[in-house]
Amino acid sequence: MADGQWWRDAVIYQVHPRSFADSNGDGVGDLNGVRSRLPHLRDLGVDAVWLSPFYVSPQADGGYDVADYRAVDPLFGTPADAEALIADAHALGLRVLVDLVPNHSSDRHDWFRRAPAGGPGSPARDRYHFRPGRGARGELPPNDWHSLFGGPAWTRAADPDGSPGDWYLHLFAPEQPDFNWANPEVAEEFRAILRFWPVRGVDGFRVDVAHGLVKAEGLPDHGRSARLLDLTSTPFWDQDGVHEVYRDWRRLLDSYPGERIGVAEAWGRTPVRTANYVRPDELHQAFNFHHLTCSWEPAALRAVVDDSLAAMRAVGAPATWLLSNHDVVRHATRLAPGADRARAATLLMLALPGSAYLYQGEELGLPEVVDLPDASRRDPAFRRTGGRDGHRDGCRVPLPWHGDRPPYGFGPAGGPSRLPQPDDWAELSAAAQDGVPGSTLELYRAALAPRRAHPALGGGDDLVWLPGDDAVLAFERGAGDEVLRCAANAGGHPVEVEVGPAGELLLSSAPVDHDGAHVVLPPDTAIWWIPARAPRAAPASAPAPASTPMAAQTPTRSSTSALGPPPP
Incomplete structure (x- = not known):
C-alpha cells in the first residue's frame, strides 16, 4: 500500500506496557522492556504497534486515568525512553500509535485538583461535569446514570469550606472524572496534545471511549441501568455532537506528513453508526466491535462481515477486524472449546479485507487466566461490584517469553511479575514455540507473511x-x-x-x-x-x-x- 494509505490494510499489534516486558525487575512492564521485544514484532510481521497509556497516572484504571498527557510516568521510564522506543520501532519498519484518553482524566489531573477550590459554577469546575444534587439537601445524585464500573456515575465533592457540595460525573471510576466537551478549553487542550506527540514521531492515536465525549444536553435521566453494550437510547453514548470533535482533529492530523491517523474505540449501535466515525473528514479507522462480539456461528459471522464491509464501503473507509484486546476475555478462551477454534477464527480474520488488530500474547495462543487471587486484581470494577464484574486482569497477565517457570523472561530471572502467571505457561512461551511447525506463533507468522506479499489479502x-x-x-x-x-x-x-x-x-x-x-x-x-x-x-x-x-x-x-x- 502506498505510504499515504498504509493504514488501510495494516496489521496493528496492541502492547499493554505494564504486562509486556519488564526491563528493571520491579515486576511492571516498561518502555525499555517494549524496546527490547520490538524484534519479536518485526519478525511476527505486523505493521504498527499501538501502546496503551504510559502517561503520568495514579494507575487507578491501568493508566486510563491520566494525570498528565504530555509526560511519561516514571513507572514506565523517561521521555527519552519513549522517544528511543519510537525511533527503534521506525528503524525496524514499525509505525507507532499511542492511546489518547479524551473522555475523562485522572482526579489527580491539575485541572481537577483545582476544581473543588473554585466553588460551584466556577470556570475551574466547568471543565468537568459538576452539578448540584437532587433532594432537599442535594444528597442525591443529579440523575440516574450508572458507572460502567458499578454504582452511580456521580460522586459528591466538597465545597471550599469542606462541606458537601456539588456532584461530579464519572462514567467509569470515581478517580476518572468526565471532561465537559462543551467547554472550549477542553477542545483546545486536546488540540495541543494532538500536536505534542506527532512532533515526537508517533504515527497516530487510538482514541479511548471515542463515542462518549459528548453527553445529551441537560444530562437527562437514562431510565435504566446502562451497560457497556447497551448503546440504544442512551444520553451519554454515540451522541451526534462527537463528530464535530473528530472533524476538527482530522484537519489537525492531516497537517502532518506521513498520514498520521486516528482510530476510534467507538461502540456504535450498528455498523452504519460506527461508520459515521470514519467518514472522509473524520477519523481513519474504527474498531469493529460487532465482529469482536460475534458468536462462532456461520450465519452470524457472514452477516457481520457483509454488514461491516457495506457500512465502511459507503464512507470509503477500510473495515477493521479484531478478536481480543485489553478489555475482553482472550478469544482463545472466549471462543472455546479448545484452541482450534481460536486459530481458525484468526485465519478467517486475517483473510478479510481491511485492517486487523492483534492483542499481545494472542500469537502465543494465551488463554484467559481465570483463577487470579482476588488480592492480585487491579480492575477497579472488581472492587466496585464486589467481584461480580471487573475481570479484565485475566487478559493482562504478563507475557511468557522464555524459561520453564515464572516470570518466564517477563523480567529478570527470579523477579516478580505484576500479576501471577500460570505454572503451565512454559510451553506457550515465545521461545518454546519459535520455529516449531504447527505452533500458534508460527501460524501467525505464516499468515502475516502472505499479507505483505499477496495483494489479494488485506487491501481493498x-x-x-x-x-x-x-x-x-x-x-x-x-x-x-x-x-x-x-x-x-x-x-x-x-x-x-x-x-x-x-x-x-x-x-x-x-x-x-x-x-x-x-x-x-x-x-x-x-x-x-x-x-x-x-x-x-x-x-x-x-x-x-x-x-x-x-x-x-x-x-x-x-x-x-x-x-x-x-x-x-
Missing part, C-alpha cells in the same frame, strides 16, 4: 462468497492474477472443500486431509488456498508431501524472517 474491500455447506464460510478475495480463497468450518461436522487438482494450499489452522483436489475440513478449522486459475505464488517454505497435514507446512521463523522487515 472485495469479497465473493463461495457456494457450499452452510456450516462453512468460504470466500474469494482478489481478481485476475491475484486470487486467494479462504474457508472456515464453523459447524460441528467435517466438510469436504474442493480446492481443485492444481490449487495451491497455502495454510491451514490445524491438520487436514488433502488428496490434491479436496480438503476434508474438520470443525473449527480454516484454510487458505490459491485456485488453479491464478498463477502459483512461491510458498513461504518448502511444501510437504501431499500426505502430510498442512499444519506441518507452517514456515519456520527463519523462512518468515527472510521476507525482511516491513516497509518504512
Whole structure:
C-alpha cells in the first residue's frame, strides 16, 4: 500500500506496557522492556504497534486515568525512553500509535485538583461535569446514570469550606472524572496534545471511549441501568455532537506528513453508526466491535462481515477486524472449546479485507487466566461490584517469553511479575514455540507473511462468497492474477472443500486431509488456498508431501524472517 494509505490494510499489534516486558525487575512492564521485544514484532510481521497509556497516572484504571498527557510516568521510564522506543520501532519498519484518553482524566489531573477550590459554577469546575444534587439537601445524585464500573456515575465533592457540595460525573471510576466537551478549553487542550506527540514521531492515536465525549444536553435521566453494550437510547453514548470533535482533529492530523491517523474505540449501535466515525473528514479507522462480539456461528459471522464491509464501503473507509484486546476475555478462551477454534477464527480474520488488530500474547495462543487471587486484581470494577464484574486482569497477565517457570523472561530471572502467571505457561512461551511447525506463533507468522506479499489479502474491500455447506464460510478475495480463497468450518461436522487438482494450499489452522483436489475440513478449522486459475505464488517454505497435514507446512521463523522487515 502506498505510504499515504498504509493504514488501510495494516496489521496493528496492541502492547499493554505494564504486562509486556519488564526491563528493571520491579515486576511492571516498561518502555525499555517494549524496546527490547520490538524484534519479536518485526519478525511476527505486523505493521504498527499501538501502546496503551504510559502517561503520568495514579494507575487507578491501568493508566486510563491520566494525570498528565504530555509526560511519561516514571513507572514506565523517561521521555527519552519513549522517544528511543519510537525511533527503534521506525528503524525496524514499525509505525507507532499511542492511546489518547479524551473522555475523562485522572482526579489527580491539575485541572481537577483545582476544581473543588473554585466553588460551584466556577470556570475551574466547568471543565468537568459538576452539578448540584437532587433532594432537599442535594444528597442525591443529579440523575440516574450508572458507572460502567458499578454504582452511580456521580460522586459528591466538597465545597471550599469542606462541606458537601456539588456532584461530579464519572462514567467509569470515581478517580476518572468526565471532561465537559462543551467547554472550549477542553477542545483546545486536546488540540495541543494532538500536536505534542506527532512532533515526537508517533504515527497516530487510538482514541479511548471515542463515542462518549459528548453527553445529551441537560444530562437527562437514562431510565435504566446502562451497560457497556447497551448503546440504544442512551444520553451519554454515540451522541451526534462527537463528530464535530473528530472533524476538527482530522484537519489537525492531516497537517502532518506521513498520514498520521486516528482510530476510534467507538461502540456504535450498528455498523452504519460506527461508520459515521470514519467518514472522509473524520477519523481513519474504527474498531469493529460487532465482529469482536460475534458468536462462532456461520450465519452470524457472514452477516457481520457483509454488514461491516457495506457500512465502511459507503464512507470509503477500510473495515477493521479484531478478536481480543485489553478489555475482553482472550478469544482463545472466549471462543472455546479448545484452541482450534481460536486459530481458525484468526485465519478467517486475517483473510478479510481491511485492517486487523492483534492483542499481545494472542500469537502465543494465551488463554484467559481465570483463577487470579482476588488480592492480585487491579480492575477497579472488581472492587466496585464486589467481584461480580471487573475481570479484565485475566487478559493482562504478563507475557511468557522464555524459561520453564515464572516470570518466564517477563523480567529478570527470579523477579516478580505484576500479576501471577500460570505454572503451565512454559510451553506457550515465545521461545518454546519459535520455529516449531504447527505452533500458534508460527501460524501467525505464516499468515502475516502472505499479507505483505499477496495483494489479494488485506487491501481493498472485495469479497465473493463461495457456494457450499452452510456450516462453512468460504470466500474469494482478489481478481485476475491475484486470487486467494479462504474457508472456515464453523459447524460441528467435517466438510469436504474442493480446492481443485492444481490449487495451491497455502495454510491451514490445524491438520487436514488433502488428496490434491479436496480438503476434508474438520470443525473449527480454516484454510487458505490459491485456485488453479491464478498463477502459483512461491510458498513461504518448502511444501510437504501431499500426505502430510498442512499444519506441518507452517514456515519456520527463519523462512518468515527472510521476507525482511516491513516497509518504512
